[in-house]
Amino acid sequence: MKKVLVAGATGYLGKHLLKELKKQGYYTIALVRNPGKLDGIEVDKILVGEVTKPETLNGIYPDVDYTISTVGITRQKDSLTYMDVDYQANMNLLEAALKSTVKKFVYVSVLNGRSLKDLKMVEAKEGFVEALQSSGLNYTIIRSNGFFSDMKEVLEMAKKGKVYLFGDGEFKGNPIHGADLAEFMIDHLETDDTELDVGGPDMMTQNEIAEVAFRAAGKSPKISHVPIWIKNLTLMLIRFFSGQKTYGPMEFFMTVMTRDMVAPQFGKYHLNEYYQDKI
Ligand SMILES: NC(=O)c1ccc[n+]([C@@H]2O[C@H](COP(=O)([O-])OP(=O)(O)OC[C@H]3O[C@@H](n4cnc5c(N)ncnc54)[C@H](OP(=O)(O)O)[C@@H]3O)[C@@H](O)[C@H]2O)c1
Structure with missing residues (x-):
């Protein structure tokens, strides 16, 4: 049975x-800093380590295939x-993998990452x-x-009664x-794939996503379309008055909300059902 180590195992x-x-029949190893956050999910082995501290990663990969x-x-x-975690912690994992039996490293980045x-x-x-x-290691991004x-x-x-979208709400995406x-x-x-783009099965405009959210929330749609220049001004102010912890996620969220984010379609789960579950 092939062995797969998952780092970030306590996340969504x-x-x-x-x-x-x-x-799919693999032997699973979860590398975590807090085993309690696994919520009782069945795993073959739990390893406790801190990905930001390379000294805790020695020997995490004996016999691991992927x-x-x-x-x-x-x-x-x-x-x-982000440099400490998204970059350096993953470098720590990669450096440990390079000294081991691992055949391939799979990493999750974002759609349109290069641009x-x-x-x-x-x-x-x-x-x-x-x-x-x-x-030099085999990889898939x-x-x-x-x-x-x-x-x-x-x-x-939507639950609060109004959804704010940038522009005319016609940017498309498939979460x-x-x-x-x-x-x-x-x-x-x-x-042997080295890079794969992927999104969900439903291609929707942001207006359609908002409508799905209003339907799930049982409210009549009320969408406010905010001019895109306000995004730039807001980001400038957040950057000036706050730290990276606030600015970083806002910068990413607001940027992907002001462009099409279209990926090859895959899957069977639909956003309307997800929203209904979350009500
Ligand atoms: N969400 C999106 O729309 C999206 C889209 C494309 C790509 N991605 C990327 O996909 C990846 C997974 O996303 P997700 O939604 O599953 O994220 P998530 O639920 O926040 O999980 C992130 C994982 O990283 C671990 N982690 C974070 N900071 C850490 C630290 N300082 N030390 C040790 N472990 C740390 C967390 O451990 P703890 O549980 O111990 O905190 C958790 O297991 C992320 O890299 C994300 O940027 C996300």
Whole structure:
């Protein structure tokens, strides 16, 4: 049975990956800093380590065939930067993998990562992508569209009665459920693909996403279309008056909300069902 180590196993995608790996017959190893956050998901082995502290990663890979990292800052409240986590912690994992039996390193970056490299979060992620590409180890970079877990913001606005969108709301995207993304990733674990773009099955405009959220919330649609120049001004003010912890996620979120984010379509989960579950 092939062994797969998942770093970031306590996160939204990490947990879906552990379930999918088991479903597809792999031996699973979860590398975590807090085993309690695994929520009782079935795993073959739990390793406790701190990805930001390379000395805790010695010997994590004996006999491991594949490693997948979903480690990154999303909602964490640590005082660490994207460079500390999305770049350096993944470098620590890669350096440990290079000294081991690992055959392939799978990393999750963002859709359109190359063209979004001037954003703080993406700069760190794509810095790691470049290091992985030149490491000599086999790799797959997954460039995923937004996760359903990140679309909850729209539902929260709909529940309060009004959704704010930039521009005319006609930018398109196909967000993806963690279970679909996990299935896609494990289906490609043993292929030779080096880079894969992926999104969910439904291509929707932001207006349509807002309407789906209003339907789930049982409210009549009320969408406020905010001119795009306000985004630039808001970001400038946030950058000036706050730290990276606030600015970084806002910069990413507002940027991807003001362009099309269109990826090859995959999966069976639909946003309307996800929103109904979250009500
Ligand atoms: N959300 C999206 O729309 C989207 C789209 C494309 C790509 N991505 C990327 O996909 C990856 C997974 O996303 P997700 O939504 O599953 O994220 P998540 O739920 O926030 O999980 C992130 C994982 O990284 C770990 N982590 C973060 N900071 C750490 C630190 N300082 N030390 C040790 N572990 C740390 C977390 O561990 P703890 O549980 O211990 O905090 C958790 O296991 C991220 O890199 C994200 O940027 C996300």
